[in-house]
Amino acid sequence: MNAEIVIALAGNPNAGKTTLFNAITGARQHVGNYPGVTVEKKEGLYELEGQRLKIVDLPGTYSLTAYSVEEVVARDFLVKDRPQVVVNIVDAANLERNLYLTCQFCEMNLPLVVALNMVDVAKDRGIAIDAQRLSALLGVPVVPIVARTGTGVEALMREALAVARRGQGPEHPAISYGEDLDSALLSMEAEIAKAPALARLYPSRWLGVKVLEGDQRIIDQAKAAAPDPASRLLELAETVSRHLDTTMSTTPEAMIADHRYGYIKSILRQGVISREFDLDRLYTSDKLDKVLTNRFLGPLIMMGVLLGLYYFTFTYSKAPIAWVGACFDFLAGQVDRLLADGPLKSLLVSGVIHGVGGVLGFVPLIMLMFFGLAFLEDSGYLARVAFMLDRVFRTFGLHGNSVLAYVLSGGIAGGCAVPGVMATRTLRSHRERMATLLTAPFMNCGAKLPVLAMLIGAFFSEYQAQFMLFSNLLAWAVALLVAKLLRLTILKGDSTPFVMELPPYRFPTFKGLLIHTWEKTWSYIQKAGTVILGVSILLWVMMTYPGLPAGAKAQFAAERQAAVAGVPAPVVKAATAPEEEDQAQVEGSEDPEEHPGLNGAEDQAAADLRAKLDDIDQRQSQAALEHSLAGRTGRALESVSWLSGFDWRVNIALLGGLAAKEVIVSTLGTAYSLGAVNSASSQSLSQTLAEDPHWTPRLALALVVFIMFYAPCVVTVACIVREAGSWRWGLFSVLFNTGFAFALATLVYRLGGMF
Amino acid sequence: MRKMKKDQAGTIAAVKVGGELGRRIREMGLVPGTRIVIQGRAPLYDPVAIRVMGGTLTLRNNEADLIEIEVEEGGDAPSRERTS
Structure with a gap:
């Protein structure tokens, strides 16, 4: 077999590049980054006549100027990595504009194959293109294809292979510039x-x-x-x-x-x-636009679409979330039964299974969100959203394209601030870009969702969808207002161009949607598998060590002795039988069971004793947690956090949330399953919190507000630092956001206390 | 171009801007001699959507100001009156 042949796939945005890439490589893709920048680099393999072809998907560009990072990346790859062939995909229905890039490839003397995509759409529009004639005039092979259906893709790859084997193509005719x-x-x-x-x-x-x-x-x-x-x-x-x-x-x-x-x-x-027809003829897509971007109907439909996305994700994710939860509960139960009590079991159940389970439990939700988002993006609707909202965004000193960063960050709940912050690259002006990337993390990202969903589920379960919508609108309002504030103060300056293409509406391919969804979900799972597992374990260590000093332990043991003393042996046996107690709780029965051989009075005594022992156990584990590293930190923070009603457990969880927001759920879960000895793992955290007297709806609300707006997670901060080019912006976002969120949470908590 | 109404057509006479904005406008196909049709405007009257070479582009009004158009009067020969 010959050495691998590298084929670069280039073309305008919206020319169907991703669809073609998927059609060529199928699921055999590898997603990475171009060195030094955060532009996504996709690679895939294709095999033809025993020859391995490596396909590199270049970012979509209109030109090869230094206008954007994407253009520079594409240009550098073509010049420095010298791919054997460049496959330039052009939209047949939009040929004139697409050939602008082709001209520049010709000028660079690159071995080129033009993939004339969407010939079917062009045909429907009455546009006939003579591919052979085009090929003769351009001096490069032209292969008509339909990337969506895969038609012509093999012929295209054959042509590309032929060009690669021929070596450097013929000199292209030079374009005259006058x-x-x-x-x-x-x-x-x-x-x-x-x-x-x-x-x-x-x-x-x-x-x-x-x-x-x-x-x-x-x-x-x-x-x-x-x-x-x-x-x-x-x-x-x-x-x-x-x-x-x-x-x-x-x-x-x-x-x-x-x-x-x-x-x-x-x-x-x-x-x-x-x-066949006039160039001005309106096609289905334009007719759709007459309605979808209509002055009155457009915004209404947009609201409807966003709401629809919520109902879609929340309704259909319920059952799978329950299944995943059940799986992890089963796992925790098995480990609980198989291992002896001790640090290892505690680590596995409290640290690993609860930590990771809490995160993976929300995978179905995130998958559906990404699916919906991919649909909006691939169908071309997202560009219309930017078009309709640009005027609004400009008012706040932003750009229509800021919508994309906001939406990816979770503007349509369920994104992630990391790609959101990266998406600000599409913004030209430094100031608009900074304002967008500093405020994008205010959006409800996929990691905050489970936390918000848990809190809202615990206290406002009847109005879950409404509350989630409200929190999303709040996120938008706060992000926009803070952006305006930044643009008026530290980021003063003019706005930048809004020259953008509105791609024709297309029905996204199912395969494309699945690949898109899978990529995003997989990266979430990977994050869960690595960062969050690490953080869960770290937090478990912080919550377990240092253990209670021997003196304190002895005191609890003595208390236990004192409680048992003087009680008849059968009663003690009944009171301390753990198995039955677990079962009692699973069945939801509060009453002590009947024990054979015990009379009514003795039963009562056993129940009393059990309650007493439970109380001692709880006080001991609470004391242990407080004594631990995490407990001390959390306690220390209470001196400030009492203002917004947060106790030390919440503080621990919020600290954990700095690593990744999902960790808040798992940490609270760990804190509560460690703190309350008898809480069986099957009892969900929502329920635990709802039953805890310390937890009131106003505290939950204050916490929701705080979680929405406080410091971004470390990954996001790292991205901000990289995108902004200075660690000062990262520090700024941590301190500013936390201070701002705390002020807001305190306001909510104190105002809530007045009613 | 700002003064043009919906469905009005015209030919680009000049693009009066250089630098990055000018480059961006040109690479999207807005070069002198290109025919455009106003397709519509966003709900808040700005930006404007135009049809160029069988595709749709969006521009803000203040960007459209930089593009001079010779407006066609309902099928007649292009009028010499210039509007921007």
Whole structure:
């Protein structure tokens, strides 16, 4: 077998790149990151004629300028990693604009295969494209495909393999940029030919074009490689630029774009494309838009869609959540029965099974959320949401695209602030971007959901959906207001462009949705399996050690002795039989069982004794927890947290939540199953809290508010630091958010106390 | 372009902006000589959605201001009156 052939998959956003990637590689995908940046890098394998092909999915771009990180990543990969073939996917129904990128690939002299996608859609629209003619004019192979159905995908891969085996493709015809620029480019190419350091860097004509376009990144690279020739190139660019300005009052950059489109138009006019209908004809998608982005109906439908997503996820996730919970309860029961009492059992049951079970229990919920979100995104509706909301967002100093960051972070509950913070890359302006990424973590991410769902389930179970919706609206309101506050204070400045494509509505492919959902869910599970398991164990250690000093232990033992003393032996035996007691609780029976051989009075005595012993046990474990590292920290924080009604257990859980929000549930779970000896694992935390006298609805509400807005989890903070380029922003988000959340929680708790 | 009404068509005469915004506008196909049709506006009248080359793009009004259009008058020859 020959060495692996690397094929890069490139194209405009919305050209069907992901669909094609899925069609080629199926489930054999690997998702990683490009080195140094957080742009997702997907790789997959395909086998043809015994040859392994590695497909690398480049980020979708319209151009290869240094306009965004995605463009730079795509460009660097093409230049530095030199894939043997570039498969450029273009949307047949939108050919003119898509070929703009193709032109740039040609200019880079890349071995190219054009995948003419969605020929079926084009056909429905009365657009016929002569692929052979297009291929002849462009000088590259063109393969018509339908990525959704997989039609033509094999032919495409065959063509790509043929190009790879042929090696460097023929020189593409150079695009003319008009007399002035062409002669400047010729002089530049001559300069570059004289400087090997520059010639090695990039194809010479492309380098010239980039210098003319004023691409700062490329110019800097050229300067670093060969300072003198580079400055001569800049001089040439400067001269022609001045000339263009005086004679035609235009810039080289504008000229280049105009001529590229001119070139594309001339190709298409040579019998490549024929239309049955007028270009302005409205298609189904446009007709849909008339309703869905209608001034009055649009916003209403949008609200309806978001609400629908809630009901969909909450209703259908109920049963699977119960199943997963039952599985972990069963597991905990088995471990409980098989192992002797001691640190190992405590670690397994309280640390591992409860910790991980609490997180995995919400996998069904998160899966459904991601499924719904993927549907909205793939169908093209999310872009309409950005379109409709841009005016609103601009009022708060943000951008229509901030919607995406917010939604991914949990604006439609169930996202994650990590991809949300990363999605702010689509924002150009530093200030809008900062404002978005600092406020995006206020959204109800998938990790906060289980915590909120648990608290709301415990105290407001009848109104769960309404409360969740309300908390989501609250998150939006707070995020927007804080964003405005930031934009008025530390992030003052103008807003940035909103030039965006509204892709035609498409019915997402089921396969695409499943892959999308699975990727997101899997990354959540991985997080649960690693970070959260580690944190659960760490917290268990913190809650268990240091143990009670011997003196205190002895005192509890003495109390127990004193209680038992003077009570007849059969009564003691009945009172301390653990098995039956467990069963009694499972059956929900509060009454002591009848014990053979005991009369009424003795039964009563046994019950009294049991209560007494339970009380001692509870006080002992409570004392142990308080004595532990976590308990001491939590207690210390009580001196402040009493303002919002949080006790030391809540404080421990909130501290754990800094690692990952899901941990709040598992920590509270651990704290309560450790603290209350007799709480059988089958009793859910919701129930435990609902029955605890300390827990009132107003405390639950204050806690909900605090959890929604306090410091982001460590992973998010790490992302903020990386995206913002300074640890100060990370620190800022931790301190500012916590202070803000605490103020809000205190307000809720104190106001709640007045009624 | 801001003054154009829904369903009004025209041809781009000039794009009066450079730098990143200009580059972005051009790479999306908004170059002189391209025909556009106003498709609609967002619920708050801004941004505007336009049809270009068989696709739909969105622009904010203040960005649309930078694009000069020769408006077509209901099927007649393009009027020379310029509007932005």
